[in-house]
Amino acid sequence: MFKRLGMFAIAVLVLAAVLAGCSNSKSSGSGGSSSEKGKLEIFSWWTAGGEADGLKALIDDFHKKYPDIKIENEAVAGGAGSNAKAVLATRMQGGDPPSTFQVHGGAELLTWVKAGKMEALDSLYKKNGWDGKFPKDLIDMVSYNGKIYAVPVDIHRGNVLWYNKKIFEDNGLEPPKTFDDFFKVADKLKAKGITPLAIGDKDVWESTMVFENILLAKLGPDKYRQLWTGEVPFDDPAVKEAADIFKKMLNYVNADHSSLAWQDATQLVADGKAAMNIMGDWAKGYFTSKGLKYDQDYGAVVTPETDGMFMVITDTFGLPKGVSKPDQVKKFLTELGSVDGQDAFNPKKGSIPARTDTDVSKYDDYSKKAMEDFKSNSLTPSLAHGSAAPESFLTKVNQAVNIFVTQKNVANFIQALKDASSQLKQ
Amino acid sequence: MLEREALETAEVTPAIKTKKRKRAGLSKDRWLAFLFLLPSIILLAIFVYGFISWTAYVSVSRWHSLLPDFTFAGLANYQALFHNFRFQADLRNTLFFSVFFIVLVVLLGQMLAIFIDQRLKAESLFRNIFLFPMALSFVVTGVVWRWILNPETGVNLLLKDFGIHPKWYTDTSIVPSWHIGQIDFGLPVALIAVVIAAVWQMTGFSLAMYLAGLRAIPEDVREAARIDGASEFQIYRKIILPQLKPITYSVVIIMAHISLKIFDLIYAMTGPGANYVTDMPGVFMFETTFRGNDYAQGAAIAIIMLIMVAVFIIPYLISSRKGES
Numbered sequence: 001m002f003k004r005l006g007m008f009a010i011a012v013l014v015l016a017a018v019l020a021g022c023s024n025s026k027s028s029g030s031g032g033s034s035s036e037k038g039k040l041e042i043f044s045w046w047t048a049g050g051e052a053d054g055l056k057a058l059i060d061d062f063h064k065k066y067p068d069i070k071i072e073n074e075a076v077a078g079g080a081g082s083n084a085k086a087v088l089a090t091r092m093q094g095g096d097p098p099s100t101f102q103v104h105g106g107a108e109l110l111t112w113v114k115a116g117k118m119e120a121l122d123s124l125y126k127k128n129g130w131d132g133k134f135p136k137d138l139i140d141m142v143s144y145n146g147k148i149y150a151v152p153v154d155i156h157r158g159n160v161l162w163y164n165k166k167i168f169e170d171n172g173l174e175p176p177k178t179f180d181d182f183f184k185v186a187d188k189l190k191a192k193g194i195t196p197l198a199i200g201d202k203d204v205w206e207s208t209m210v211f212e213n214i215l216l217a218k219l220g221p222d223k224y225r226q227l228w229t230g231e232v233p234f235d236d237p238a239v240k241e242a243a244d245i246f247k248k249m250l251n252y253v254n255a256d257h258s259s260l261a262w263q264d265a266t267q268l269v270a271d272g273k274a275a276m277n278i279m280g281d282w283a284k285g286y287f288t289s290k291g292l293k294y295d296q297d298y299g300a301v302v303t304p305e306t307d308g309m310f311m312v313i314t315d316t317f318g319l320p321k322g323v324s325k326p327d328q329v330k331k332f333l334t335e336l337g338s339v340d341g342q343d344a345f346n347p348k349k350g351s352i353p354a355r356t357d358t359d360v361s362k363y364d365d366y367s368k369k370a371m372e373d374f375k376s377n378s379l380t381p382s383l384a385h386g387s388a389a390p391e392s393f394l395t396k397v398n399q400a401v402n403i404f405v406t407q408k409n410v411a412n413f414i415q416a417l418k419d420a421s422s423q424l425k426q
Numbered sequence: 427m428l429e430r431e432a433l434e435t436a437e438v439t440p441a442i443k444t445k446k447r448k449r450a451g452l453s454k455d456r457w458l459a460f461l462f463l464l465p466s467i468i469l470l471a472i473f474v475y476g477f478i479s480w481t482a483y484v485s486v487s488r489w490h491s492l493l494p495d496f497t498f499a500g501l502a503n504y505q506a507l508f509h510n511f512r513f514q515a516d517l518r519n520t521l522f523f524s525v526f527f528i529v530l531v532v533l534l535g536q537m538l539a540i541f542i543d544q545r546l547k548a549e550s551l552f553r554n555i556f557l558f559p560m561a562l563s564f565v566v567t568g569v570v571w572r573w574i575l576n577p578e579t580g581v582n583l584l585l586k587d588f589g590i591h592p593k594w595y596t597d598t599s600i601v602p603s604w605h606i607g608q609i610d611f612g613l614p615v616a617l618i619a620v621v622i623a624a625v626w627q628m629t630g631f632s633l634a635m636y637l638a639g640l641r642a643i644p645e646d647v648r649e650a651a652r653i654d655g656a657s658e659f660q661i662y663r664k665i666i667l668p669q670l671k672p673i674t675y676s677v678v679i680i681m682a683h684i685s686l687k688i689f690d691l692i693y694a695m696t697g698p699g700a701n702y703v704t705d706m707p708g709v710f711m712f713e714t715t716f717r718g719n720d721y722a723q724g725a726a727i728a729i730i731m732l733i734m735v736a737v738f739i740i741p742y743l744i745s746s747r748k749g750e751s
Contacts (some may be wrong), residue, residue, distance in 0.1 A: 254578075
């Protein structure tokens with residue numbers, strides 16, 4: 001009997017402990033976040049390499065100016081931000097937004113703006129005298145109904161053709177400026193047994209990037225932008241022409257492209273196994289990490305027929321509604337948009353600043369050239385990186401591209417794009 | 427996780443049953459048992475069944491972007507799914523992957539177990555060698571096999587000398603490629619590479635199960651057969667293998683639920699593959715939900731996966747309950 005009572009007591013204790021555990025974790029959850037709300041949470045997917053170093057340099061600079069503000073670096077690792085985006089979505093939906101978060105300018109940012117989750121930042125721009133400091137095309141990407149909603153920090157360029165200098169010199173070739181040039185060069189290389197174009201589209205978006213660059217070339221910046229607003233339909237002849245060129249290009253790519261990631265494709269060019277690669281200018285960081293030098297070992301030109309155009313991938317930060325200390329966040333955003341902040345961050349990350357009045361001497365040769373182009377070129381949003389259109393549309397385009405790369409059926413491809421474009425009107 | 431649960435329930439439930447028969451009514455013991463179970467019942471109810479119902483609810487909603495929208499959409503999401511090229515390809519891939527994976531794991535596991543059961547000198551060494559892959563995560567297996575089977579740099583460097591050059595997981599051909607729905611139906615050749623990796627990893631598990639089964643067969647049975655003049659081959663064919671049937675049953679069930687839900691191996695090794703030749707519903711679900719932010723569509727895929735697994739597991743649970751009583 002005594003034994004049984006003892007057992008009963010244990011059972012009650014266990015139950016109590018579990019219940020207490022539940023309620024405890026709950027209260028510590030809310031309690032924790034309320035105490036954390038005193039801190040400035042910076043949410044990003046910059047966890048490794050130059051990106052993490054850049055963020056740290058930025059935070060250090062901010063800390064010098066405002067030693068009292070406690071900063072929480074809440075970077076989430078993995079998958080080009082896909083993990084971070086999932087975490088962010090959960091927090092935003094749960095009404096627990098981070099103080100500020102990394103988001104690509106364009107459609108990705110506007111999803112949150114349209115949902116009424118972001119504060120307009122016009123007063124911040126006015127207060128800091130930022131008018132005219134950023135290119136107008138860029139401000140358009142972070143604006144909705146005439147109001148500005150985010151501060152762009154960095155710029156990457158998407159329409160870059162990387163090539164192996166040695167291969168081009170050995171064969172007496174010039175980097176192609178037009179698609180006719182491209183195919184001439186590619187034929188010569190192919191005859192020599194060199195893979196003309198390296199693609200690594202294990203994650204599909206790499207191919208989507210190649211296609212968007214052809215689209216930009218064939219449509220021009222204005223029509224290209226209108227594609228995403230539904231003003232230009234996907235059965236436009238220029239889109240079909242782009243698909244035809246894309247199809248022809250696929251005859252010149254490495255056979256194992258679907259097993260490679262973008263770095264592997266860049267590596268093929270670095271190793272001299274392939275001559276060219278179309279990739280955003282984060283590829284520069286990869287070449288550099290392999291000890292290769294710009295303009296000696298590898299070269300970079302804009303993708304064919306996109307001279308004067310700049311495919312923009314930009315990371316921006318905004319102010320979510322419902323954060324506890326918006327003043328602190330605004331101070332941080334001010335730092336992000338300042339010349340100091342941008343020059344602390346970008347040289348380390350290997351990107352160029354979103355402002356056009358920063359200190360050029362802090363950047364490498366490739367970036368100097370990109371900064372010049374950035375000032376004067378027509379800026380267009382990248383589809384593959386979520387700036388041109390919502391993710392739901394992008395997923396469908398990626399699916400169409402993945403099928404197209406194998407089946408090479410232009411009519412089916414155009415139809416799939418047309419079907420997907422119903423997602424644009426949401 | 428699930429394997430262990432399946433095994434445990436099989437062992438534990440009889441004990442409870444006999445107790446129940448001895449004492450009818452609500453004794454203190456039963457109250458106590460109930461009290462002990464209560465926390466896990468509550469947790470299961472919320473975190474398993476609650477969330478399953480929530481997923482089912484989302485799957486009939488119009489939640490297609492980051493912002494929840496719970497208007498009722500009927501079966502529209504399911505309809506869209508079955509008209510989707512990628513999902514049709516996924517179903518084909520799951521079918522072929524599961525069949526090849528399960529058959530090979532069962533056959534190889536059985537063979538190796540019988541082999542190890544021959545009182546080898548270095549028995550424990552062999553056992554460990556075959557069991558080791560099981561200790562790895564599918565992600566590790568995936569990365570390693572991606573390198574090994576890379577058509578340009580992997581095992582092909584060896585095979586090249588023999589004049590063969592398989593494209594492994596980059597092969598986009600499908601045999602025999604009958605056109606059904608939007609897809610070509612047949613075995614996607616690229617899947618063979620994935621099957622090799624998965625079999626390599628899971629054969630150890632089936633080996634362990636069969637070895638345990640073999641060891642559970644008393645030596646007297648074999649001896650009696652030998653006295654009756656049966657050859658070793660006959661002993662295995664007529665006496666031992668029939669007794670291993672329940673083990674085969676368990677192995678098939680456990681492998682089936684692994685293959686139907688497979689995600690990590692595919693994700694680490696091949697990704698969806700060109701033309702979706704190595705895609706699986708799990709990968710599609712992840713990308714739809716967390717990349718494309720199409721929560722309703724993703725939930726619909728998850729529910730279909732649940733149904734596919736249930737088709738295997740529920741008969742198993744029912745029959746194992748019958749076996750006990």
